[in-house]
Amino acid sequence: MTQIHGVLPFISQVLGWTYTSLWSLSFYPQPILNYRRLSTVGTSIDFSLLNILGYFTYLIYNATFYFSTQIRFQYALKNNGLMPTVQLNDIAYSIHAFILTTIVYSQFLFSSWWGFEERKRALGARHSKVVYITFGCCLLGVFAVGILVLVKHLEDPLGRWAAIDIIYAISYVKLVTTIFKYIPQVRINYVNKSTEGFAVDQILLDLSGGIASTLQLVVDSYYQGDWSGVTGNPTKLLLGNITIFFDVIFLTQHYCLYSDDNCHAIEEQEPLLEE
Numbered sequence: 001m002t003q004i005h006g007v008l009p010f011i012s013q014v015l016g017w018t019y020t021s022l023w024s025l026s027f028y029p030q031p032i033l034n035y036r037r038l039s040t041v042g043t044s045i046d047f048s049l050l051n052i053l054g055y056f057t058y059l060i061y062n063a064t065f066y067f068s069t070q071i072r073f074q075y076a077l078k079n080n081g082l083m084p085t086v087q088l089n090d091i092a093y094s095i096h097a098f099i100l101t102t103i104v105y106s107q108f109l110f111s112s113w114w115g116f117e118e119r120k121r122a123l124g125a126r127h128s129k130v131v132y133i134t135f136g137c138c139l140l141g142v143f144a145v146g147i148l149v150l151v152k153h154l155e156d157p158l159g160r161w162a163a164i165d166i167i168y169a170i171s172y173v174k175l176v177t178t179i180f181k182y183i184p185q186v187r188i189n190y191v192n193k194s195t196e197g198f199a200v201d202q203i204l205l206d207l208s209g210g211i212a213s214t215l216q217l218v219v220d221s222y223y224q225g226d227w228s229g230v231t232g233n234p235t236k237l238l239l240g241n242i243t244i245f246f247d248v249i250f251l252t253q254h255y256c257l258y259s260d261d262n263c264h265a266i267e268e269q270e271p272l273l274e275e
Contacts, residue, residue: 008223012087012216019212020089026205027100033199034107039117042197044124044184045108046131051101053135054177057142059094061171062086074164085220123188134180138173145169175238182246186253195254203250210243 034040064071065086075084107114108125145166152161189195 008219012219012223015212015216015219016087016089019209019216020093022205022209022212023093024096024100026202026209027097027104029199029201029205031100031104031107033197034104034116035114037197038115039197040107040111040125041117041122042124042188042192042195044188045105045126046124046128046184047181048101048105048108049127049131050134050177050181052098052105053138054174054181055094055097055101057138057170057173057177059091059098061167061174062090062094064167066091071164071167074162078164082224085217123191124184128184131180131184134176138176142166142169142173175242178238178242182249186246186249189250189253189258192258194258195250198250198254200250200254203247203254206243207247207251210241210247214241214244 030043034043065075065084066088072084076082107116111118145161146169149161149163149166185198189198
């Protein structure tokens, strides 16, 4: 048992860099496919916008939990003296993800710069009101929590409001965007009865990374002998599981539901949601 316990940190590191590599690689198939097709038809601009917001907030969350002594101190007080399970690979992944999602978004906004075809009437070509509302509510929620912390000005980290609550609020933005960002793409695939234009390779990499991420969190918590490592890092746990859930949906669409239709061209249609 002692030998197994001693090797757990190494296993955690391997799992950490494995999911970091897999998730990082998952950002490349879509922009490469878009460039080869000279088009973003078949993909959702809402997905891209929410990705940028999500990974920007995820970067803030990881960086503060890793570098901020104040946040780490408050976390330890609330979690039996244990340190956050956020690791350096989480920060590396966040930075890389933010850069790549920004590049993909530029393929929508500046399609002429990329030499892409115009797709004003294609599904997912324009932002929906629902996404704007989601975007605004996320920012408003973080701002509201920040105001509460400033007004209360509690010095006791175990009090009702503390600086760490702002970081948790920021992390929940990532959760919200992760939940909502996949839905427009699922609907586009459903309406088109095809996944053409949507790179399935990114889903295979995404799914593998989600499994590795969840396993790392479990290993870290088991090694510390306290499962508050899971409950104290809800963002990482839920991100992995939400990712797995939607990846299964995409794979089902690609390989089961619309496998016979993916060879057909996607015709331009009216937007799914009212602009």
